[in-house]
Amino acid sequence: MKKYQYLTDEQAEHFLEHGYVRLHDCFSREMAEEWTTFACQRLGVDPKDPTTWTKERVHMATRMHSRWRDFSPKAWGAGCELVGGEERMQMDCTLGDGFIINFNEGADRPWQPPSAESRGWHKDGDFFLHFLDSPEQALLTLVIWSDIEPRGGGTFGAGDSVSVVARFLAEHPEGVEPMGFDVARMIHECHEFVEFTGKVGDIILLHPFILHASSQNHSGKLRFLTNPPMKLSEPMNFNRSNPDDFSLVERAVLRGLGVERFDFKPTSPRREIEPERKRIQRVMFEEEQASLAAKP
Numbered sequence: 001m002k003k004y005q006y007l008t009d010e011q012a013e014h015f016l017e018h019g020y021v022r023l024h025d026c027f028s029r030e031m032a033e034e035w036t037t038f039a040c041q042r043l044g045v046d047p048k049d050p051t052t053w054t055k056e057r058v059h060m061a062t063r064m065h066s067r068w069r070d071f072s073p074k075a076w077g078a079g080c081e082l083v084g085g086e087e088r089m090q091m092d093c094t095l096g097d098g099f100i101i102n103f104n105e106g107a108d109r110p111w112q113p114p115s116a117e118s119r120g121w122h123k124d125g126d127f128f129l130h131f132l133d134s135p136e137q138a139l140l141t142l143v144i145w146s147d148i149e150p151r152g153g154g155t156f157g158a159g160d161s162v163s164v165v166a167r168f169l170a171e172h173p174e175g176v177e178p179m180g181f182d183v184a185r186m187i188h189e190c191h192e193f194v195e196f197t198g199k200v201g202d203i204i205l206l207h208p209f210i211l212h213a214s215s216q217n218h219s220g221k222l223r224f225l226t227n228p229p230m231k232l233s234e235p236m237n238f239n240r241s242n243p244d245d246f247s248l249v250e251r252a253v254l255r256g257l258g259v260e261r262f263d264f265k266p267t268s269p270r271r272e273i274e275p276e277r278k279r280i281q282r283v284m285f286e287e288e289q290a291s292l293a294a295k296p
Contacts, residue, residue, distance in 0.1 A: 002244070006077035015082060016252050018159040018192065026072040026203040032145045035064070036224045039099050042288045047222045050051040056105040057214065061281035061288070063096035068230060071095060075141070075203045079230045083138045084247030088232055092136075095143060096227040098281070102153035102223040106216030114156035114193035117249065120213040121158070121223040123165060123231070124177075126275035131266045132169040132175040135232035137208040138249065145224035151264045154219030155225070157210055159192040162223060163256025165209035170257060173267045178275070187211055205230075207252055238262040 004012060011021045039060060045052040049292045069076040069091070076093075080086040111120060134141045148154045169176060194203055195215065206212075208229070209272075217223055236250050239261045246254065254262060 003079050003240060006074060007081050011078075012081075012248055015205075015207070015248050016255060017164045018157065019210045019252065020157065021078065021082070021205045022198070023075055023078055023203045023205065024199070025201050026075045026143075027201050030202050032200045032224075035097050036145050039097060039224070040099070042292065043101075050104070050220075051122075053103040053222075055103060055126070057100070057102050059277065059281070060097070060101065061285040062096035063252045063285070063288075065094045066095040068093045068095055068228075072203060075205065079139050079205055082248045083230070083232060084245070084250070086270060088234070088247065089138060090231040090233050093143070093228075093230050095226060098226060098228075099145065100227065101226045102214065102217045102225070104217050104220070105153065105214060107218055108257035111151050111216060111218055114195050114215070115194075116187045116205045116212075118156055118193075118213050118215070121156075121183050121211050122213065123181050123183065123209070123211055124227070125208075126178040126277060127273050128178075129268070129271050129273065130169060130178070130181075131173070131235070131270070132166065132253070132262075132264045133235040133238065134208075134270075135235045137229040138232040140200060140206040140208055140210060140212075140229040141227055141230065142196055142204040142206065143226040143228070144202040144204070145226065146222060147199050148197045148223055149219060150195060150197055152214065152219035152221065153215055154195045156213045156215050156252075157194045157206065158187060158212065159194055159210070160188040161186065161190045161211040162207050162209040162252050164189045165211065166253045166256040169209075170262065170264065172266065175266060175268045175270075178273060183211060186287070207249060207254070209256075224238075238264055271294055
């Protein structure tokens with residue numbers, strides 16, 4: 001058994017079985033208060049006054065950036081152990097204040113727990129062509145900036161979706177466009193659904209192949225979340241000569257494919273994609289600039 005500094009053996013096995021690891025006390029409530037207060041100022045909303053909430057949900061542009069390893073050494077260390085070592089991670093990985101704020105999404109509908117019938121299931125990564133070994137998302141993350149109770153807007157996840165996505169990508173070495181995943185079919189192959197709740201300072205590290213969805217917020221409180229990926233310095237390798245060199249992320253894929261190793265080779269060039277989200281956020285950023293400049 002490999003020895004870990006930041007992960008426990010139980011967390012490593014949980015990641016292989018269920019696709020995620022939950023970490024506590026990764027950053028302070030004081031920092032969360034500072035960042036989320038500024039976010040509300042940017043949007044011109046009062047978190048205690050629902051009459052100022054003009055949208056159900058918003059994905060903000062990022063103004064402030066921090067390197068992962070500086071922001072939370074604990075989350076950075078655990079992430080590096082999941083991908084097989086710090087040398088495999090892009091050292092300039094950052095996170096910021098591009099908050100996804102769930103004001104009251106679906107509050108007017110009866111609560112529905114996570115299931116294959118939930119709305120909005122998707123695979124993250126609207127900014128690149130997807131391959132089985134893509135380095136653009138070493139790990140997905142859920143950075144929790146406000147306490148999230150049950151029915152409070154916590155992200156839904158399909159813990160057993162890693163194998164489903166892995167098989168789909170293995171069958172498409174030509175690459176898959178961000179909207180090219182047959183999620184409507186794939187989610188019905190899953191049976192393990194979770195509602196990710198948590199406390200301020202929690203960070204959940206997820207396998208990049210986890211399907212997930214936003215949820216209803218019946219809490220009457222704003223839910224603040226960011227989800228910046230950690231990135232690899234080079235593509236994953238599923239055909240390493242020494243089996244001990246496979247990362248936990250790679251091992252989960254191989255387990256999902258039901259093989260000990262897999263010689264994957266993309267048949268199309270890797271490429272970046274400009275998502276519509278970026279255009280919308282640029283407009284939001286300009287509107288925020290004008291609003292902040294107009295304040296006394």
